Amino acid sequence: MPASLFSWYGARELQSLGERRSVLRGVIELKRFNRLKDALESDSGTVEAELRFRRDPEGWLVVALEYETTVQLQCQRCLAPIEHRIGDKVEVALLESEALEKHVPDRYEPLVLDEDRLMPAMLIEDELIISLPIVPRHERPEECDPAFVGVVQSDRG
Ligand SMILES: [Zn+2]
Numbered sequence: 001m002p003a004s005l006f007s008w009y010g011a012r013e014l015q016s017l018g019e020r021r022s023v024l025r026g027v028i029e030l031k032r033f034n035r036l037k038d039a040l041e042s043d044s045g046t047v048e049a050e051l052r053f054r055r056d057p058e059g060w061l062v063v064a065l066e067y068e069t070t071v072q073l074q075c076q077r078c079l080a081p082i083e084h085r086i087g088d089k090v091e092v093a094l095l096e097s098e099a100l101e102k103h104v105p106d107r108y109e110p111l112v113l114d115e116d117r118l119m120p121a122m123l124i125e126d127e128l129i130i131s132l133p134i135v136p137r138h139e140r141p142e143e144c145d146p147a148f149v150g151v152v153q154s155d156r157g
Pocket residue numbers: 075076077078079080137138143144145
């Protein structure tokens with residue numbers, strides 16, 4: 001249910017999601033992500049995401065996040081729109097205080113909870129934002145759209 005991805009979960013609820021090894025999953029429209037939208041050529045499309053909570057043997061509260069989407073970006077070489085697939089699986093350790101951050105095992109990405117609570121959709125949006133390429137471009141120059149390249153050149157001269 002997408003609704004539950006947009007709910008806030010307090011520290012106690014997160015603990016219980018971990019104890020019960022709960023799974024939250026859903027499909028979210030990209031246009032609902034205000035911060036991500038700014039980096040996209042178009043906000044059409046959706047992201048599929050799944051969060052698996054668990055308490056690991058050392059006591060860390062961990063959420064394994066898996067997501068997949070195709071976003072529209074603008075090629076910085078020819079300025080034509082390009083489709084870019086993003087998909088990844090990350091393990092995030094949810095922390096109630098910053099002091100714990102330096103003890104987190106390397107295999108986890110530390111996340112200090114803001115006011116001891118978490119909205120799964122915000123975590124998904126953060127991950128999408130950091131996985132965007134810094135300079136989006138067609139993989140090979142030949143793939144660039146000559147019509148768009150032409151526009152750029154005539155603009156310059
Ligand atoms: Zn291009």
